[in-house]
Amino acid sequence: QVQLVESGGGLVQAGGSLRLSCAASGRTFSSYAMGWFRQAPGKERDFVAATSGSGASTYYADSVKGRFTISRDNAKNTVYLQMNSLKPEDSAVYYCAAAKAPLGVVVVPAGTYDYWGQGTQVTVSS
Numbered sequence: 001q002v003q004l005v006e007s008g009g010g011l012v013q014a015g016g017s018l019r020l021s022c023a024a025s026g027r028t029f030s031s032y033a034m035g036w037f038r039q040a041p042g043k044e045r046d047f048v049a050a051t052s053g054s055g056a057s058t059y060y061a062d063s064v065k066g067r068f069t070i071s072r073d074n075a076k077n078t079v080y081l082q083m084n085s086l087k088p089e090d091s092a093v094y095y096c097a098a099a100k101a102p103l104g105v106v107v108v109p110a111g112t113y114d115y116w117g118q119g120t121q122v123t124v125s126s
Helices: none
Strands: 004-007 010-013 018-024 032-039 046-051 058-060 068-073 078-083 092-100 120-125
Touching: 004 092, 018 032, 018 092, 018 120, 032 068, 032 078, 046 068, 046 078, 058 068, 078 092
Parallel strands: 010 120
Antiparallel strands: 004 018, 018 078, 032 046, 032 092, 046 058, 068 078, 092 120
16 A cells, blocks of 8 residues: 655645645555646546666656656655646646556556645646
């Protein structure tokens, strides 16, 4: 069982930055691929970014490529999402998720993830 707790959300003006963190319980954090998803009111949960267990491989949604960076610190059991040049359309509840996967594998489909955090709200004002 893996428990995930997100933090770092908040209100920011367009063009600003935020860094989300997701702390995971357990001793085998590196055996999990990690991902970030977001869900705006009335919309489906969308993929944002993912990283492999080692952190060497990453993948981004086109909408955030070049603006967001996913990273992880396996010694701290934490995955991060650095969000720069934020836009109002980035406003959503952001969720981190964990998927048991081989070390170099990046996982994208939401249905493949085994564990989810409770989410953190990000609001970008125009």
